[in-house]
Amino acid sequence: MRAVLLLALLPFCNAVAHEMTPTYPTFMKSFMAGVSVTTLNLFNKRKDVSYYEIGVFTDEWEPVPFVSQYTIIPMKYLDTLSFDVYVSNLSLSSVEYICSVSQVQAGATVSSKICSRIK
Amino acid sequence: MKKLLMVCVLLAPHTPAYAEDTNISGSVQTRCLITTDTNGVFGNPLPSKLSTLAADGGVAPVVRYDVTLADAYLAKITTPTTFSSSPTLTDSVTWTGSTAVSKTSDAGMSVYETAKVTYGSTTQFDLTIAGSTWFSSEAAAVYGVSKSFSGGNYTAIVLAECIAK
Numbered sequence: 239m240r241a242v243l244l245l246a247l248l249p250f251c252n253a254v255a256h257e258m259t260p261t262y263p264t265f266m267k268s269f270m271a272g273v274s275v276t277t278l279n280l281f282n283k284r285k286d287v288s289y290y291e292i293g294v295f296t297d298e299w300e301p302v303p304f305v306s307q308y309t310i311i312p313m314k315y316l317d318t319l320s321f322d323v324y325v326s327n328l329s330l331s332s333v334e335y336i337c338s339v340s341q342v343q344a345g346a347t348v349s350s351k352i353c354s355r356i357k
Numbered sequence: 358m359k360k361l362l363m364v365c366v367l368l369a370p371h372t373p374a375y376a377e378d379t380n381i382s383g384s385v386q387t388r389c390l391i392t393t394d395t396n397g398v399f400g401n402p403l404p405s406k407l408s409t410l411a412a413d414g415g416v417a418p419v420v421r422y423d424v425t426l427a428d429a430y431l432a433k434i435t436t437p438t439t440f441s442s443s444p445t446l447t448d449s450v451t452w453t454g455s456t457a458v459s460k461t462s463d464a465g466m467s468v469y470e471t472a473k474v475t476y477g478s479t480t481q482f483d484l485t486i487a488g489s490t491w492f493s494s495e496a497a498a499v500y501g502v503s504k505s506f507s508g509g510n511y512t513a514i515v516l517a518e519c520i521a522k
Contacts, residue, residue: 255390255391255392255393256390256391257388257389257390259386259387259388260386260387261386261387261388261389261426261429261430261521262387262521283392335520335521342441342514348393348418348420348514348515348516348517349514349515349516349517350391350516350517350518350519351516351517351518351519352389352391352518352519353518353519353520353521354521355520355521355522
């Protein structure tokens with residue numbers, strides 16, 4: 239019997255969109271000594287994605303330690319969420335990018351990543 | 358009679374009209390939105406090859422970038438280098454891929470294609486003009502040396518990034 243090869247590469251799904259603002263966030267002093275905080279907003283317009291991972295990076299794309307309400311954010315379709323990112327003042331000068339990356343599940347084949355830049 | 362009516366009018370309870378303002382607020386911010394425009398499908402022109410090329414029976418996926426501020430973002434699109442899910446493969450898979458501008462909302466965006474930078478499987482575009490840009494990616498996978506892909510579902514991930522400058 240001839241083997242049936244099912245071709246099911248779907249690099250893109252319908253209506254893949256996600257958005258993170260502001261593009262240029264700024265850090266402010268937080269309620270904790272030695273820690274600064276910034277707030278970002280995430281909008282999920284992807285039916286095929288339910289989680290986004292947050293990361294903070296240097297200009298060389300090295301990870302920077304940070305704390306947030308979520309490292310992986312659960313988001314339903316058309317949800318908007320604000321989240322805080324806390325970074326130690328010792329690491330603050332090395333922070334260059336804050337990124338959100340979609341966590342693709344089985345069936346989804348596009349991963350979208352948006353990075354805001356600290357100015 | 359008139360006096361009686363006047364008294365009744367003056368004594369009638371006056372109900373003031375209440376009005377309340379309901380605010381609708383929002384803000385306009387610089388933003389980058391990544392949207393899928395066209396689903397991609399692999400064609401199987403040879404038993405050992407999966408390809409999105411139209412000539413191979415595939416469909417090239419298309420991604421749209423919408424930016425609201427000129428010269429504020431870089432678009433990076435990375436074509437697959439591995440399957441995210443597939444049947445068990447016993448040999449190596451050779452991947453090739455490329456990304457190009459397929460459509461733009463501004464004629465000036467034609468420079469994106471000539472100025473793009475490619476490194477490995479990643480193509481980088483400098484989004485110097487605000488508006489919408491469509492990028493089309495091609496990807497092909499060849500199994501071993503003329504080995505046949507076994508039956509089953511094959512899925513690969515394309516990474517579309519929007520990096521603030």
